[in-house]
Amino acid sequence: MAAGDRTVLQFNSPSSASLSAKVHPLVIFNICDCYVRRPDQAERVIGTLLGSVLPDGTVDIRNSYAVPHTESAEQVALDIEYHHNMLVSHQKVNPKEVIVGWYSTGLGVTGGSALIHDFYSREVSNPIHLTVDTGFRNGEGTVKAFVSVNLALGDRQLAAQFQEIPLDLCMVEAERVGFDILKKTAVDKLPNDLEGMEVTMGRLLALIDDVYKYVDDVVEGRVPADNNIGRFIAETVASLPKLSPPAFDKLMNDSLQDQLLLLYLSSIARTQLGLAEKLNTAAQIL
Amino acid sequence: MANSMARSFLQVAATEEVASPLRVVQIEGLVILKIIKHCKEFSPALVTGQLLGLDVGSVLEVTNCFPFPIREEDEEIEADGANYQLEMMRCLREVNVDNNTVGWYQSTILGSYQTVELIETFTNYQENIRRCVCIIYDPSRSNQGVLALKALKLSDSFMELYRANNFTGEKLREKNLSWVDIFEEIPIKVSNSALISAFMTELESDTPVTQCDYDRLQLSTKPYMERNVEFLIECMDDLSMEQQKFQFYYRSLSRQQAQQQAWLQKRRTENMARKAAGEEPLPEEDPSNPIFKPIPEPSRLESFLVTNQIANYCNQINGVAGQNFNRLYLMKSLQDN
Numbered sequence: 178m179a180a181g182d183r184t185v186l187q188f189n190s191p192s193s194a195s196l197s198a199k200v201h202p203l204v205i206f207n208i209c210d211c212y213v214r215r216p217d218q219a220e221r222v223i224g225t226l227l228g229s230v231l232p233d234g235t236v237d238i239r240n241s242y243a244v245p246h247t248e249s250a251e252q253v254a255l256d257i258e259y260h261h262n263m264l265v266s267h268q269k270v271n272p273k274e275v276i277v278g279w280y281s282t283g284l285g286v287t288g289g290s291a292l293i294h295d296f297y298s299r300e301v302s303n304p305i306h307l308t309v310d311t312g313f314r315n316g317e318g319t320v321k322a323f324v325s326v327n328l329a330l331g332d333r334q335l336a337a338q339f340q341e342i343p344l345d346l347c348m349v350e351a352e353r354v355g356f357d358i359l360k361k362t363a364v365d366k367l368p369n370d371l372e373g374m375e376v377t378m379g380r381l382l383a384l385i386d387d388v389y390k391y392v393d394d395v396v397e398g399r400v401p402a403d404n405n406i407g408r409f410i411a412e413t414v415a416s417l418p419k420l421s422p423p424a425f426d427k428l429m430n431d432s433l434q435d436q437l438l439l440l441y442l443s444s445i446a447r448t449q450l451g452l453a454e455k456l457n458t459a460a461q462i463l
Numbered sequence: 464m465a466n467s468m469a470r471s472f473l474q475v476a477a478t479e480e481v482a483s484p485l486r487v488v489q490i491e492g493l494v495i496l497k498i499i500k501h502c503k504e505f506s507p508a509l510v511t512g513q514l515l516g517l518d519v520g521s522v523l524e525v526t527n528c529f530p531f532p533i534r535e536e537d538e539e540i541e542a543d544g545a546n547y548q549l550e551m552m553r554c555l556r557e558v559n560v561d562n563n564t565v566g567w568y569q570s571t572i573l574g575s576y577q578t579v580e581l582i583e584t585f586t587n588y589q590e591n592i593r594r595c596v597c598i599i600y601d602p603s604r605s606n607q608g609v610l611a612l613k614a615l616k617l618s619d620s621f622m623e624l625y626r627a628n629n630f631t632g633e634k635l636r637e638k639n640l641s642w643v644d645i646f647e648e649i650p651i652k653v654s655n656s657a658l659i660s661a662f663m664t665e666l667e668s669d670t671p672v673t674q675c676d677y678d679r680l681q682l683s684t685k686p687y688m689e690r691n692v693e694f695l696i697e698c699m700d701d702l703s704m705e706q707q708k709f710q711f712y713y714r715s716l717s718r719q720q721a722q723q724q725a726w727l728q729k730r731r732t733e734n735m736a737r738k739a740a741g742e743e744p745l746p747e748e749d750p751s752n753p754i755f756k757p758i759p760e761p762s763r764l765e766s767f768l769v770t771n772q773i774a775n776y777c778n779q780i781n782g783v784a785g786q787n788f789n790r791l792y793l794m795k796s797l798q799d800n
Binding site: 201202203205206207209210211212213214215216239240242243245259262263266269270271311320346348371373374377378381417420425429432433436437439440442443444446447449450453454456 | 656773
């Protein structure tokens with residue numbers, strides 16, 4: 178088959194077909210904060226993404242910092258020295274975080290982005306471009322990740338195409354802190370141990386109520402039965418360990434006694450502290 | 464006319480600004496996430512970092528922070544550390560981040576943070592900044608679904624005493640200062656910009672139950688309790704050592720006083736004999752005699768700090784025990800049904 182005259186528009190697929198990215202909530206917080214603090218004449222914020230590449234090819238984006246830039250209709254200028262300084266400073270703390278890409282606010286990818294992407298591809302191979310739509314143009318906040326792919330016509334490089342890659346928000350830390358704290362604009366008090374327990378138990382109760390209502394509905398015939406859900410509920414209920422009542426009582430009482438013992442110990446310790454303090458400071462020197 | 468105006472100006476210039484007492488520390492969600500990330504990445508090593516923000520009236524706002532690199536025990540790295548700090552502050556200034564240092568944060572293990580180094584760092588900071596705060600984060604407690612974040616400040620009366628470096632019993636009784644008064648805990652308020660809360664509401668996964676809830680309902684808290692009690696025992700040992708020091712001091716003091724009395728008696732009888740013989744009486748004091756040398760009183764600072772730590776552990780044990788009661792009763796009711 179003569180390869181010859183026909184030149185074909187080649188779409189090179191990205192180097193690993195399963196390239197995806199994971200973003201930590203800290204990065205989004207950082208970007209939003211920088212956006213709110215941007216200088217008045219700038220329309221958008223540009224910055225560097227730091228992170229690491231996991232062994233299975235996923236890019237883990239863990240940290241970010243903003244880089245001052247000037248933008249006009251024709252050109253974009255990035256403060257490269259600042260970028261390097263911040264990179265060095267960050268790597269002093271955490272040498273494992275390397276550049277994995279860059280971010281910009283605003284929905285789509287603009288012309289100037291290609292130039293910046295070019296600059297970043299000189300720093301690291303295959304950088305990720307993250308866009309965070311702070312303008313909520315679609316009616317919701319969208320966070321998208323892109324990789325650049327070269328479009329070549331035969332031997333000539335035509336353009337770079339930004340292809341979207343799947344983005345995963347890994348929210349584990351934020352969940353640990355509690356979304357309630359991070360969601361509202363002002364929280365008056367951090368919940369302490371018992372209040373947190375209360376909230377959690379409230380949620381558990383709500384869940385149990387929901388399941389109860391669902392089962393009731395199915396029995397009454399108001400809702401068509403779904404076998405999968407039914408099986409799931411049966412499994413959950415069956416997962417309670419089957420202990421005979423005296424065995425369970427003994428187990429529980431033992432644990433209760435352990436806790437009471439600890440409480441008693443700590444009260445004794447505190448009494449000791451009170452005594453020690455009196456002895457130390459109340460003694461009169463003759 | 465001019466006179467009264469001039470006087471009022473003088474009055475204004477003359478009245479000193481009275482700093483309103485610090486009531487609340489307002490932290491941004493961004494700072495909390497950064498602190499959590501930094502402390503968790505390097506746990507169990509202890510890490511520190513700097514807090515930046517604004518001091519407004521009775522609220523201390525913390526708007527950003529940056530971590531410190533782990534300091535090696537090397538002389539030349541000292542200058543590096545200072546350089547790093549200046550560099551970071553300069554860079555953050557360029558992106559319009561508040562440039563004032565308002566304190567520092569550090570991670571801790573199981574709440575064992577009351578050390579002399581903490582107090583020294585506080586005094587160092589307090590020389591330059593009028594109001595600074597220290598935020599303590601305990602990453603080991605986040606496994607139980609509790610956000611263990613505390614804002615601490617040294618109380619003013621304690622600071623004065625520390626500067627004078629005088630911790631004798633009399634001074635403490637004068638000021639009515641006990642171990643509770645060393646550290647003051649300030650309530651924390653969390654604030655977020657509207658943009659961020661919009662994003663968070665948007666991006667939050669829809670599950671009604673989060674990882675936090677799973678952690679809180681976990682039944683096995685034994686390892687945590689065990690470590691807590693271990694630390695408690697160690698601290699008790701330290702406390703008893705301090706007690707022994709005091710005992711020793713008191714015993715030697717009373718022994719010295721007995722010696723002084725005996726010596727004084729002897730002198731007096733000698734003087735009586737001399738007076739009878741018509742000679743000059745000897746002085747009743749003899750500063751060169753070693754039994755008159757005042758014994759230094761041991762400082763109570765260590766014992767106060769240890770006491771604070773013990774109280775902390777006890778509080779933690781109480782808290783977790785309370786949670787465990789809840790969980791056990793929950794299990795019981797589930798089983799009964």
